[in-house]
Amino acid sequence: MLVTPRVSAMAQQVPIKGLGRFEGWRDNALIGYGLVTGLAGSGDTRRSAVTRQALRNVLSRLGTTVTDEQISSRNVAVVLVTAVLPASANIGDRIDVTVSSVGDARSLAGGTLIMTPLLGPDQQTYALAQGPLVVGGYNFESELNQQQRNYPTTAILQAGATIEASVDAAILNNDGQLSFLLDDPSFTTAQRIADRISARFGLGVASVKNADEVQIRFAGNAAGLAPFMSALENMTIQPDATPRVVINERTGTVVAGGDVTISSVVIAQGDIKVTITADKIASQPSFISGFASDVRSLVVTNTTLEVDQGSEDVAFRFPSSTIADLVQGLSQARVDTRRTISILQAMKTAGALHADIIVK
Structure with a gap:
């Protein structure tokens, strides 16, 4: 685009x-370490010693003593809780928090965050987070079959933290x-x-x-x-306008002011496509009778190489103009966005594009 x-x-x-x-006048980062409970078997496995220790600590504060061997549930997950403290906050205000799994939990869907202190850089408690999680995905698994959507190991707790210490910038x-x-x-x-x-x-x-x-x-x-x-x-x-061309290579987006100037330039754009295909075939030995213990299956790889020169090579010349005229000309020549990005980068290197290029 x-x-x-x-x-x-x-x-x-x-x-x-x-x-x-x-x-x-600035925001401040908060972080906490807590537990999510109520998971339907999708929490941390017993291999996570951190989860067992954290659960023992929580239960001990509630007056219950358990041993390490007595904890085998997968309904609990250890998480990190992060939030942003506004520049001005009063006691009782509520802020959103993000909860992320630390262990090997498969999903946080359906879980509830246990009361977690959120600390600032000075190690002081500024907020307390607790409540049910909202997960924008899922992960279901049964007999080696698995279906996953988005990232269920990260969740949002809307207005889930209460400010406990006022802040004034x-x-x-x-x-x-x-x-x-x-x-x-x-x-x-x-x-x-x-x-x-x-x-x-x-x-x-x-x-x-x-x-x-x-x-x-x-x-x-x-x-x-x-x-x-x-x-x-x-x-x-009226602020000073710095000529810039912003390129997002992941999405193929180019954003530029229409008044960004370019010098006279000649552009030749070609396309060579190389395709390599590998097919793996298993060769299974067969015997008339009996089996040989020292014979194994053989995997054979057949490779096919194809080179496509491309049929849409273009060469064109632009006089001194603006980048809007350049993009319009490239569009009329049916040059796609990816090739337009490479053209702009080459023009900047050649000194024909009079603007800063920012690649994201």
Whole structure:
């Protein structure tokens, strides 16, 4: 699929809040280690010593003592629980969590996560997760027959964790300044942001520290911070547009601004297809009577090699133009997306494509 908008995506006024974030305002990762119970024989096997130990620990906290030999159920699985703590969270708020199997469980479908503390990087508990899992797949097995859809060893617990410690992001540093961090570093964009803020709040309020950072001075009191931040976020500027061509080789998608320019170039595109087919045939010896103990079956491999030169070779010339014209010409020549990607990469190497190529 080829996407070539005629107008650059950044050639318009954009709110400042869409170009980056304020330093200190960030999410935080949480992680926990727990048990999922209630599985219909699809949990960890007895070979998983970690599962048996974790189950003994849980039962001991509930006042039940069992030995290692007494635990043989496959209805339990050891899991890792992950979540994202928002930049601002209050006690009692609920967040989503992801549960992933650690052992050799086949599926977490139908399971329930036992209360699991979620820890931050400082090893403090910020949330507790518990509840029934939602699995977007299945795995059924019977007598060596198996059917699986998606990945049943990973599940989602919607609003399954409760915040136990409040978090408030600190965006003002000790000098009473804010730092705005750009997602796409650019001195031009940073200077436009600083000029726009200074024009609104006074000369010298904002200054460019680097291509990815604008420092903003706040001279008011705590009560005036929220209105000041709201005004900053909703200011609009025209950011600098960096010519880019984004290529996703897995899906065959090319996205580029229609105003990305190219120099005069001649392109020759051919196609050679090589096919190798291997057939394996088992040769079973036969005897008139009796069997020989030192005779075994023989597997014979027959290989066929085919080379297809291709019948859709093309050669064409483009004058100085835009990438939109190039893609249109390639489409008229019936060049598929995969070959278009290789052409764009070759043009970049040859210096004919004046844009950054990002391959994902």
